[in-house]
Amino acid sequence: MRNSGSEENRTGEAGEGPAGGGAVPTAGGAVPTNGGAVLTNGGPVPSHSGGEGGDGGGFAIVTSGLTKRFKGGQVAVDSLDLAVPGGSVFGFLGPNGSGKTTTIRMLLGLVAPTAGDWRLLGAPMPGGAGGVLPRVGALVEGPAFYPYLSGEANLRRYDAADPSADPRTVSARIGYALERVGLAAAARKRYRAYSLGMRQRLAIAAALLGPRELLILDEPTNGLDPQGTREVRGLVREIAAEGTTVFVSSHLLAEVEQMCSHVAVMRTGRLVAQGSIAELRAGETVRIRVETPDTVEAAAVLAGLGLPEVRLGDGDVSAALGTDAPERVCAALVAGGVAVRGLAVQRPSLEDMFVGLTGEGFDVDG
Numbered sequence: 001m002r003n004s005g006s007e008e009n010r011t012g013e014a015g016e017g018p019a020g021g022g023a024v025p026t027a028g029g030a031v032p033t034n035g036g037a038v039l040t041n042g043g044p045v046p047s048h049s050g051g052e053g054g055d056g057g058g059f060a061i062v063t064s065g066l067t068k069r070f071k072g073g074q075v076a077v078d079s080l081d082l083a084v085p086g087g088s089v090f091g092f093l094g095p096n097g098s099g100k101t102t103t104i105r106m107l108l109g110l111v112a113p114t115a116g117d118w119r120l121l122g123a124p125m126p127g128g129a130g131g132v133l134p135r136v137g138a139l140v141e142g143p144a145f146y147p148y149l150s151g152e153a154n155l156r157r158y159d160a161a162d163p164s165a166d167p168r169t170v171s172a173r174i175g176y177a178l179e180r181v182g183l184a185a186a187a188r189k190r191y192r193a194y195s196l197g198m199r200q201r202l203a204i205a206a207a208l209l210g211p212r213e214l215l216i217l218d219e220p221t222n223g224l225d226p227q228g229t230r231e232v233r234g235l236v237r238e239i240a241a242e243g244t245t246v247f248v249s250s251h252l253l254a255e256v257e258q259m260c261s262h263v264a265v266m267r268t269g270r271l272v273a274q275g276s277i278a279e280l281r282a283g284e285t286v287r288i289r290v291e292t293p294d295t296v297e298a299a300a301v302l303a304g305l306g307l308p309e310v311r312l313g314d315g316d317v318s319a320a321l322g323t324d325a326p327e328r329v330c331a332a333l334v335a336g337g338v339a340v341r342g343l344a345v346q347r348p349s350l351e352d353m354f355v356g357l358t359g360e361g362f363d364v365d366g
């Protein structure tokens with residue numbers, strides 16, 4: 001998402017136009033169906049792609065060989081095979097410029113792929129867009145909000161631009177969306193008086209103006225202060241807990257680790273890793289570290305328990321824990337007369353795991 005950092009300036013005074021500058025309304029049926037997209041076949045879509053979105057029984061998004069080469073030859077997305085399980089909170093992780101926004105724009109039919117196939121909620125795209133996009137809420141590049149209108153009035157204007165939205169139910173749907181993002185009490189406040197976090201929550205409300213099985217959010221915390229970031233992360237978790245599949249891009253590893261059940265990692269347009277965080281963690285080495293003045297004795301106890309990779313430090317000893325219970329290790333140390341000053345179970349961070357997977361560091365710039 002590119003709106004949030006600079007939006008503050010654009011909306012500081014009562015301007016005459018919407019604040020999001022050039023944004024495409026992407027909630028539900030407002031997304032162009034892109035019927036004219038030319039696809040070349042990058043390979044068959046996996047057979048497991050036919051499931052429903054939010055029930056956990058299938059894949060909400062599947063791409064096969066999805067590729068975007070811009071005029072001038074730059075390949076922004078290179079033969080991408082994604083499988084986003086229904087019901088997951090799927091973190092789409094990658095440094096700036098790695099192809100996340102281009103992928104999201106292709107998924108929503110906002111830009112035509114050069115090659116490849118994709119399905120949303122089981123429907124082949126772009127042909128199925130008319131039926132599927134009303135079930136998909138999206139936040140990409142930020143909706144255009146008028147600074148001098150209230151949050152509620154902005155949502156009314158936004159909804160009016162969606163041909164699939166039923167005007168008879170607009171009040172109820174807006175009420176629900178504002179309630180859902182915690183802005184009911186601020187519904188009548190002017191947009192320009194909203195904090196950054198409130199603005200972003202309003203943008204998410206715009207994506208929730210209908211019942212959504214899939215929510216696609218492009219860097220929803222970009223440019224937010226810590227409070228706004230917490231608000232948006234909490235909201236994403238709540239929406240996911242209600243059964244909506246959430247596909248959220250981010251360039252922040254720690255954010256994905258906190259918010260997501262699954263992750264895919266992009267680097268210069270290519271997918272370098274994909275899976276559930278639990279799967280990715282399955283191969284990790286958990287270590288136990290004991291702080292003690294009795295390092296030699298402690299090392300002997302750990303070795304006696306059969307723990308591998310015992311390492312002696314200055315005032316501490318560590319070993320690979322495997323599936324052993326830390327309390328058993330603690331009891332053995334105490335029984336062996338070791339003075340235990342501290343005991344810690346150390347799990348590698350997601351960043352450590354990606355370094356292990358990709359053989360290089362993750363360029364975190366946030």
Ligand SMILES: Nc1ncnc2c1ncn2[C@@H]1O[C@H](COP(=O)(O)OP(=O)(O)OP(=O)(O)O)[C@@H](O)[C@H]1O
Binds near residue numbers: 070071096098102251
């Ligand atoms: N319309 C375009 N024409 C030419 N090149 C483009 C266009 N849009 C994006 N690119 C290039 O494609 C690459 C991927 O950009 P993209 O915006 O998809 O990455 P990103 O991971 O979303 O990064 P960011 O978080 O900075 O938006 C970049 O090198 C970018 O400069």
